[in-house]
Structures are given as C-alpha cells and as structure tokens.
Amino acid sequence: MIRADQPLPGQATASGQRAIASAGGIGVAISGDGARVIVLPPEAVRWAQDASTPAGAGNLPGPASGLFLGRDESLLQLRETLSSQGEAAVTQTRAVHGLGGVGKSTLALHYAHRYRTEYTLVWWITAESPDQINAGLAALAGRLCPQLAAAAEQDERAAWAMLWLQWHPGWLLVFDNVVDPGDLRMYLGTLTGGHHLATSRKATGWYAIASTMPLGLLDPAASTDLLCALALGAQDVSAEQRREAGALARDLGYLPLALEQAGAYLYQTGIGMDTYRQKLGPMLARAVDGISPERTIARIWDQTLTAISVRDPLAVTVLHTLAWLAPENLPRSLLTHLAPDLHTLDEALGVLHAYSMVSFTGSGISVHRLLQAVLRARRPQDSGASPPGRHEAEQTILLALPSDQESVSAPSDQWQRLIPHVIALATSTPPGHSPDDAINSYLATAAYMRRQGQDVRAIPLYETTLAQREQVLGDSHPDTLSSRNNLANAYRAAGDLRRAIPLFETTLAQREQVLGDSHPDTLSSRNNLAHAYESAGDLRRAIPLFETTLAQCKQVLGDSHPDTLSSRNNLAHAYESDVDLRRAIPMYETTLAQREQVLGDSHPDTLSSRDNLAHAYQSARDLRRAIPLSETTLAQREQVLGDSHPDTLSSRNSLAYAYQSAGDLQRAIPLFETTLAQREQVLGDSHPDTLSSRNNLAHAYQSAGDLQRAIPLYEAALAQFEQVLGDSHPGTLTSRNNLAHAYQSAGDLQRAISLFEAALAQCKQVLGDTHRVTLIIRDSLDDAYEAARVQQRSTATLPIVKRP
Template sequence: MTDSPASGGSGPQATGTRSLAVGGDVGVAITGDGAQVVMLPAEAVRWAKEVDSPPGAGNLPGSASGVFVGRQDELAELRRLLADEGEAAVTQVSGTRAIHGLGGIGKSTLALHYAHVHRRAYTLVWWINAASTEQIVTSLASLATRLCPQWAATTGMQERAAWAILWLQWHPGWLLVFDNVEDPGDLRHYLGTLPDGHHLATSRTATGWHAIAPTMPLGLLDADAAVTLLCTLALGQEHAPTPGQRQDAAALAAELGYLPLALEQAGAYLDESGTALAAYRVMLGQVMDTAAGGIDPERTIARIWRHSLTAIERRNPQAVTLLNAMAWLAPDDIPRTLLAPLCPEARTLGEALGALYAYNMIAYSADRQNISVHRLVQTVLRHRPATDSDGYPPGRQDAEHLIQQATPDEGTDTPRWEQLLPHVIAVAESTLPHAPASTEMVDVYRAAAHYLYRQGRDAHAIRLCRAVLAQCEQVLGDTHPQTLTSRNNLAGAYESAGDLARAIPLYEVNLAHCEQVLGDTHPDTLTSRNNLAYAYESAGDLARAIPLYEVNLAHCEQVLGDTHPQTLSGRNNLAYTYESAGDLARAIPLYETTLARSEQVLGDTHPQTLTSRNNLAYAYESARDLARAILLYETTLAQREQVLSDTHPQTLTSRNNLAHAYESAGDVARAIPLYETTLAQREQVLGDTHPQTLTSRNNLAYAYESAGDLARAILLYETTLTQCEQVLGDIHPHTLSGRNNLAYAYESAGDLARAIPLYETTLAQREQVLGDTHPDTLTSRNNLTHARRAIQAVQQGSRATPSTVVDPRQPSTTD
C-alpha cells in the first residue's frame, strides 16, 4: 500500500487555482472522495475538542403536514437495526442504515419521525441534504456555524466542514441523517471517517448500497394507516370520522394508490376547501391508469393538482408564480430572500408562501427562512406544457432571473455563494434540450465554477462546466478560445472526480484543436499537452504519457526557457513517468537536474524544491542507493518541519519515507519509532481511517513483522484490513494488498488455517479485478501455492520445499 508520488504540482491546469491547504496545526480530509486536506488553526482544533453540543441539539426540518401515522413496524425495525445491533445508540459502536423507495413514499418523513422520537438518545441529531457531495459539505459546514459561531464566521466552507468532522470524531454518540442520497458512493468517505455514531440515509435508489450499508425498503402505506391519515388531515385530529367518512376515505386512498405524498396533498385540499371526501373523489374523475409495476407517482400527483392549483390561484395568484419558479431550483433550502424579487413586499411574500404551505405544497425550515419543495412536486411542475410565447415552461425564466439577480460578484468568496450554488447547479442541470442557455446564465455558471475552483472543489463543478461547454460549442464554435478553455476545465473537473474515462477524450480533442488553431508551441497548447500526458499517466498508460511529456518538455525549454517554473514541472513529470516505467537510468539524471535548477530559481526551501528533493530521494531508494536516499530524506524532513510545521501532511510523508529508507537499509530500530510517530500524527491530523493513515498502519505492521514481532504485526494488519474494507471497499487495490499482507503474517506465524482462505479470497478477487496475468495476481497465486504446499507438508509430517513468497507490499511512499 503506497502513497502516490507527486508530479511537482503541474497536473491539469484549469481556470483558477486548486488550494490544497491553509496554514495551521492540523488537517482533516473532508471531500467526498477524501482527496482534500484542509489545515485548521490550533484554536479551532482546541474548540473542536472542548465545545459541547447543547442538550437535544439538532437542525431537524419541519414536517409539511405535521401528521405521522402508521409505519410502527418500520420504526421499530429501524431502531432495532441502528441501536440494538449496535448495542446502544450512544456507544462507540457505529450503525449505518439506508431507507429506499419511490418518490413520495415517505422516506424522509420516516427518518424525521425516527430522529424526533429518539433525539434524546443522541448527543446531537444533524440533518444533511445529501443530494450531492457539495451539499453534504455545506450541511456539515452549518454544524460548525451552530456549535462554534465565533470561529465559523471568519473562515471558509471547507474549513467549517473540516471542523465539523473533527468535532464529530471527538464527540461520539450522534445521529447523522443523510436525506435524499442520489449516489450511495458519496457517503463512503464519511462513513469511514466517522465511525462513532449512527448514520441514517434515505434514497430513491435501491442499488449501490451493498458495500456501504444495509438497506430497508419502504413500501406504500397500508390501507388502515392511509385512511387514518386522510381523515386526520381532512377532518382534524379532534373529530372522529363517521363510518361513512371512513368508507369514502378508504375509496379515495385506494384511488391515490396509498402514496403518502398524494394523500397529504389531497388531505390539505380537503381541509382548506372544506370539500367532502366523496365530492373530492368525484372531482378527480375516473381512476387513472397505473404503471406496470404498480403506482405511477408522477401521474398520481398530477391528477390531484388541477384542483389544488386552481384553489391556490383563486386565493393568491402570486403563490402559483412562486411555486412555478421554485420547481426549477434545488428542492431544499430555497432562501426567502432569493424569492423576494417576485414579491417585493415582505407581507405579500409571506401571504403567498402561506397559501402554498396551507395546501402542503412547501415546507418551512425551523426558522422559516428557507423553503423546501418535494422532488416529486418539482418533477410534475417541470413536465407541464409550455405556456410562454417563447416556448419556456412555466416558471423557468423566473427561476433564471432570480439566480441572475442573486449572483454575487465573481471575485468574492461569500456565504451567499454557498447558499446560491445548489440552485445554480439545479438550473444548469435542467437546461432544456436543444435550447442553449442564455448568455447571462452561462456567465453565472462560469462565475460559480470559478468560485468552486478557488475553494479547491474542482470535482463539484462538473455540471456547471458541462453547461458552459455546451453553450460555447453551440454559440462560438468548436475551436473558439473560450470553447478550448471550457473543454479543458470540464476535463479537469472530471479528472478531479477520478473519472478518467470522460476526462481523457476531452483532453485529446482539446489538444488537437489547440495544435490546429494556436500552433504547436503556444502556451495554451503546452498546457493542454501536459494535461493529457498527466491524465494518461494517472490511467497507467505510460506508453502514451512518456512521448507527450518528452515533446512538451522540449517545447517548454525552447519557448519558456530552461529554468521557467513550467519547464521545471515538465522535467519533474517526465522523470516521474520514467521512474514509473522502471527506467531509473533516465529518471535520476532528470530529477537531479530539476532539483539543482529548483534550488537556483525557487530557493532551497520552496515547496516545489522540497518536492523535487523528496522525489530524487525516492528514485535513489528505488535504485538501492540507500546512503544518498537517506541523506536527502533527512534533509527534506528537517526543512519541511521548519517550513511547513511538524504535522503538515507533506512533513508526515517525509517522516514515513525516511522510516522506510531506514527499514530498507536494515535499520529497523530507527524505522519503527518513526513509523509509530507518523501513525500517531496521521491519526490525529487526518483521522483514524484516512487512506494515508491506513498506509501508515500497514507500514508499521510490516516493520513489526520484519523485526519478528508477529503478535503486534497481525493485530495491526487485522485493524487495517477491516478499515480498508469499510472505507475503500472490498476490492480496492489497497484492500487486496492488506488482505494478502495479513495472510502472509498468519503464514509466518504458522497459522495456515487462517492464511489459506485469505490467500484464496485475494487471488479470486485479483483475477476478477486485475486480470489473470497481472503481477499482483501472479504473486497471489504463488503465495497460495506455497501455503498449500506447506500445509500438505505438515499433514504428511515432512518438510516443505523452500520457496520464496513474493510479497507485493511496498511500504515506501513519496509526495
């Protein structure tokens, strides 16, 4: 298990700068993919440890109707799964469950009721909008604002989210509700980083959860509960329905398919209008067709809306205008201030929202400053036919105008951006087919993407970049400079998200256009060629990466000069690629040249110089020149401690690298204390299950094993494997490595009964994931063969034939 070497900081160059860290004493990984490390100042870390939550603290939203009926079996099962199987809700044992079902089925209502009923069993209950990774970050950041407002008001979104994660790690016994999860994989990092509480997720999708959390499917309400809900909403809790009314309610509930959202909206209409149950059923007309698999939620909601919208429009026409605009925004956390231009007077805005609330079309946040609209309601509204003369559906242009008016200045990083971002992205995603976004909206998308770049959240900008590129291609043409920049930015966003399959074709097209339009040595062409080479390298395609890096370096030297920072980065990148290909004879001289020129141009302790020195040391170590490697590692570590601080992630990497060099030189006595120190600091700085922490734990276990201390080695290997399975997944390369390492340690301890099944599992998974002839697969096959021979020898009372077990562990790491 290794950390990946650095490329000298010259990866994909999109618009804006990706920030890795802010000065301080501790860092916490916070992005959905675990890639972002944010440094927090010492006082913020201290507050994360010392600040307690008020009793019963939480941010639970309000229920649209405030009525909850039925679902008692589901509630009991949910409590059993979370609490009983986890021993107790406030213990160190974590529980994770996901509720899934079709839209309008009541998933969020069930989760909300569970949270209300059991909130006193938790130290904190926090509701997280989980429709996207950026919204998860925003919801976590709001926790810091609640618990530590004096510090949160002075810092950015990423730092606040990092603080929240650190607080949750220090204060166990909480409940996090991830509502409306679109991609189950978005939760993997958070579940691994936060093991000391309960996680409850709701999602419309039933797939993708097998490696993340057990699921509980939620069905329609049963007939009795549906009748009770309708009668309660229509008649009031203080009025018991007559037998006739219950009979009418039963018929209506059946026609609405026992869908909770439809029942609630029908009940709200009955209550507001005073219409009788039987009369309302007649108004709805004949029973509509249903989908082949049962109820069609969208058609059910659309069916009851004609009457509800008519009633609302008679009561307050402006309310319908607001609702149509909200259909195109994000469903949650719509600020009242964003809607204000449609109702300039606070009184008229309040009256219009009140009419929508009365008919159960919207829900309020606890402070009534934010509005939520059910996703199914939005879907139905968006699919109504266009009424405007220009072909726009109702509310679409209003939504765009609201976004444009609310957009902050591009160069400012303000909380207004975070509040607006989900709604900008929602409008971008719902751009009408074959209709280009307006120039004004493209300017908004570009400004929002720039804000995310400044925040270091490139991967979150994909949907915005996609909308900008589509507009540029359609309006400006395929090779316009703005189109080239937009295509590069989208490719970079895909690459930041780990989606190389989409990034590489975009980079290839862009390079071809740059060479054609700008020329072979234009600075933008050099950047484009570097980005494509970097993507090839990331995908392991060194045969295509190396020639591109070679051509680009030659052009950089010719156009920019021998010591230009971009030339230095190009030389470092080429050296690393040679090293990756096993060509140390070409890698080492390039690293030596790069280091000498970095020292000359940038200074002896510039971060890029330190990276060059570290990379050269790694190459020396690979060439078994341990004396020179150790000397460079020691120098780099001392300088990083001085320049970056003792617990900066790069300092920790240097400490780990020096420990491995000592170990490679046979000096386990010096290696083990360094590994122990690094592990302790990574646990403190990055968290217990951060990938680099897992690497440190593996490396220390390997050193213990080398020193003959198998008892401590096995314990660490077992812990590391469990956490890798939890955080990275069952077939991640690091998980497979950890499984092999533990098997090897069992075998070394003579425990073949435990070693062989692990070897068998690892081999089967490597064959599936890596292929039959991959070196790691061959290693696993060799290890299993040797272990089987050993157990046969034991059974036959003879000595096993000596055989070398090639172990794929490579504990060394670089930047």
C-alpha cells in the same frame, strides 16, 4: 319536522360552526352560517337517544389490506396521543398534516382499521369544506336512523347526528383533508365523548384547534422495501435490483404515494427502474390500474397549486423558482428580487409553508425534490418560452454571485451556500434551453471551485458549459476547446480516466489543428494528456510526451515560465513513478529552486514542488531530509490552502508515510486515519486518492501487527481499485500484492499464493517482465512458495507447490 328561523339569544358562533343542545325533549342546533337555529321534535330526540350502533358500524373509504411499511411508530404515537387522558368524556384531538402524498389519509385509514374494535362507531368524513362536513354528518344520521333520513333535510339530519354523538360516547370521527382548521372548532368543542382525527395539508392554523403531528417521509430502507414489493411482486430481489430500487426511492424523495404510483406503474408495464428515473417528472402524471387519475402525485399537487394561486399568485412564482435550485437551504435573501418588498415575499413564503409545499430551516428554505421534478416537467404553452420559474431561478443565481472583482476575496461561506444551487441549476437545464446568462455563473463558480481543489464537484458545471458552447460556438472554437479541456481535467481529478483520456486526446488534436503545434494552449493539452497517461500507469506513453512538452515549453515560453516549471515538475514525477530517482530528484530540486524564485515561497505550485521533493527523498530512503520537508510543507499548506484542501490531504498522507518509514507508527497511524476520513468526506468514497489512503492505513495496521483491522481494509480497497481503476491498473496490482502479503502474515498461504500468482501474471502483461513492481511481486511469490513448503513438511496438509 318543526323549523324555526330565528337567532339564538346570547350565543355567538363563527361561520361554518354548529352547536347542539337539548332541553325538554327538543334538540336545538345552530345553522352553518351561525344565523339560524334548527329545532328537532321530541320523536327525533328520542330516536337520537335510543338509536344504537350496529355491530361494526362505520364507513371507512377502503380496506387496509395494502402494503403499509415504515409507519408503525406513527400509528403508536397517534394511538398514545388519542388515548393519553384515559377519560371517555375528554376528547383527544389529533391533526396529521404534511405534503400531499406523504400518506396522511393512509395513516388515518390504517389507524381506524387497527383500532376499530376500540370504538363504538368509526365515521369517515371528507372535510374540505363546511358543507362537506355537514354532508358527512347527515350521512351518519341516515345510517343510524333510516326513518329520519326519509323525512328530514340535510341540515336536520346533521343536527340529529350531532345530538346522537353527544349521547353516545366512544366513537371516532375522522375528518379527512381539512382545508381550514377553523371548520372543526365547534365540533371539537361540542362533541366531547369520543376521538377526533383530522388530516390536512395545512401545517398552520392548528395551534388553537388541536395538537398536531407532522407526518414525515418514509426512511430509505422502508421506501426501498415498499418499492421492491410493489414493482417486483413476489419474485426474489437481487442485490442489483435493490440498488436500483434504492436509487429510484431516493429520487422519489421517499414519498409514499409516489412510491406506490411508481411501483404500480413498473409492475404493470414491466419497464426498468432506471428508465422510470430518466423521465421522472412526466411519469408522475400517469395513472395506472388501481390508482385513480385524481390520486396521481401531479394531480394532487395541481389541486394544491390552484388553491395557492387564489390566495397569493406570487407564492406560485416563488415555488416555480425554487423548483430549479437545490432542494435544501436556500437563503431567503436570494429571493428578494421576486417581490416588491420583503414583507410581500414573507407572506408568499408563508402561504407555501401553510400548504406544506416548503419548509423552513435555520439556514433557509427547503422544498421536496419530487415536487421539484413535477414542476420542472411542466412546459409553457408558448413553445419558445422558458419553463415556469427557469428564468427567475437563473436571475436568482446571477444576482447572488460575487462580482468579478469580489470573486477571489468573497467569503468562503458565501460561496459554499451558493454552490449547491448553481450545480442544481446546471443539472436541471431543460432540453433545448440555452442558458446564455447562466453560463457566466457556471464559469465563475467553477473557477472558485478549481481554486479550492473542488474540480470533482464542479463536473456538472463543466459538462453544461461544454454542451452550451458546442451548441452556440461550434465544436472547434477556442472557448469550446477550453471547456473540453476543463471537463477532462475534472474527470481525471475524479479518477475517471476512461472518460478523461479520450477527451484529452480529442482536445489536443483539435488544438494542434486550430491553434498550431506550439501554441501555449496546445502545450497545456499535451501536458494534460501525458499526466492522464501517467495516472493510468501508462508510463511508456507518458514520459516521451512529457519530454516533448518540456522541450517545446522551454523553446516557446522560456526556461523559467510557470508553465515550463509545471512541465519540468511533471516530468520529474513521471521519472519517479518509473523509479528513476537519479533523474527525478535533481529535476525536482531545480524546479523547487526556480519556483521559489519566480512564484514565491508559499505559492501553491511551490508547495507542490516541495511536497514532491520530500516524497522523492522518502523514496530514496533519505528520511533525514524527507520528514522535515514534509512537516514544513504540511504546515504551509494548512495555512495557505486550508485543512481539507486535496493538496493538504496529500501532504498529510505523505508525512504519515514518512513517519511509518521511520518506524514511528504512533504518529503515522492517527495521521493515516485522519487523512482517510477527510478524503472520504472531501473526495468521496471511491476516489483514487481515497483508495490509496485506505490501502496505506491497512499497511500501517499490518506493520503494527493488527491484521484484524488490516485485512478487511485491504479487501475493501482491492475491490474498489478493481471497480474504479480496472483489474490491471498499477494501483490495483499494488493493492493485490499488499492483500496477498497480509494473507501470508495471517498464515493463509493458499489465498496468498493465489493472489500473488494473479498479480504476477498481470504485472508481466501490463508492466513487463523486468519492471520493478513485477520483480517485487515475483520475489514475494517465491517467499510464499517457500513458506508453503515449510508448512507442508510440518503439517502435510498443503499440496506441493511449484513456481510456474
């Protein structure tokens, strides 16, 4: 071989770029540093011109026989881009970038396998550095020209491969895991006879190199399919297993490599998916048969973090801070305390974005939730120190919260932007970590959410606060008892009475012991427990407790104290629930008059009294007083509380029911539909109030003669009542009775009678043989029996039915 170390006149190149040319049978290449040329002799040039590719020539790193779900559209998009020009002399380039583990290399591998017959040669090059690219091209020369490989050095073999690629079109070069897009500039500009496909974790730097194809996550259905196939093998997948797989796939963020790693581990160890979820962060660092330890999610991201820390150590701090907050839409302004100035912060975020570790949205910064799980699982070398980023995250929230003076008047959108991040901080508290400073942010946020009727969303804040106070203050400290009471109230608001009632009972017993029987906080606990009993349909325990509490409130606090008025209102409501309107209505009227005088006309408690009185009038069939009062209350609640506050939704539901009672279905049905949609959004699909709305809308449809819409809605409501409140809850019994009526209206007497009989048996057991609801259902069953006898006489198809 002949080598010449001299500059190439008139040619400027960037570091790490090479060019190749031929003249007079001599091949000339620019060296990797742009300062030398490599000259190939005539025989090497002839070999490059004459060498042909063996059938199926290529060096793909693995087969494409594994599961590959949810990426067909990406494959077609990739093929269309690479082939769009239709001219062999024009190289179509495509860079596929995304977060480590998203499946860039897998997509490139499947593309190469699927379309390999369309190319004369498919060559895979590891492209993390210019030297690796050079080595990959040298290996190509060794494959195509063994006689050259025996005599030439690596640079010469790479130069020969470049010359061969120029003379032989129709190939595909895959540059895998490109770190610096600039490393490909000369290759893409010089080699124009085939296709270039690059993969990279870098999202930036491609605009002057190649068009880009950001590769997203798998969709939920494909992720669940992949996880089931990997973890459960060929066995039939039950609905419960698929539900668990869907939940794990969601926790894994629909990231393909994480799904593959989890599925393989589950299949190999036989552990349950819920167990894997509970230890998600550490699990992602574990290797398993078939997956190299270097390819675990944790290892891949470690490599990226190492590269980032070299470029900008602040970027690593920012990323660790983001790990403890909500994964989406963190306002950039919240992170300014981490950097000396905004420009420095912007540069750190830019580095994270370049490596696909964060993304930018119109409303803030987002980070993949699985990356958060891996980062949270890291523990500091000093066992007494906080995990990386935890202290910074707590300070981020504390600095962003409105002050005590501003908390009430702070704009709603300011709170709404912060709430997801406060909740994420609370739910990610590391074991053994005492978030003393963060507790203040949890309390302030929970107080705002309570004012907005969002106690259900605040449950994680109440749980974390209670755990911290039990640990620091002790089990019976007054602040601990307040936290326990707040959590129980939130459980009750969520309809979770199985957790709420025992917590209320415990709190009451402790307050009686610590504070005394007549302390205002003890009275509050007693009232809350009675309310929970009523919510559970246990009026035999609720009413005496309400009566006792009211008597004590009047004695200790006075007749017009707000707490006394609340107690009187609650007792009236219990009387109404027990269908004792002769005692309920006067008590409601008295309470409303006192609240108007003491609290004012538009106070939320006054509005509650007004709404309750309207409902009682409606129960008494006094619609002339009920409807105007309901309309007034709804308008006031919309103005004072907002359109989607739970109390506003309650007023809207009450007014719709009043319209229906008056026979005005044209106004009732749209109002029921609106209320149901809002409750599903605000309270959730299975909240008791949402279930009541679903039942009420079904009843309105039935009243309008639309059984096709009524029956499925009744069935859905009953199934959810049974699941959420239990089989014998009064709400469940009412729902069962309503569905039976709908079946009877549809002529399906066999199902109607069966449902009536079940409802009657449960009512007699739970409510007693003489309870109003029991009597109503008995009458309904008698009507169904009579209808069945008539039908049996006319068709002779139904069996004789007898009342039990």
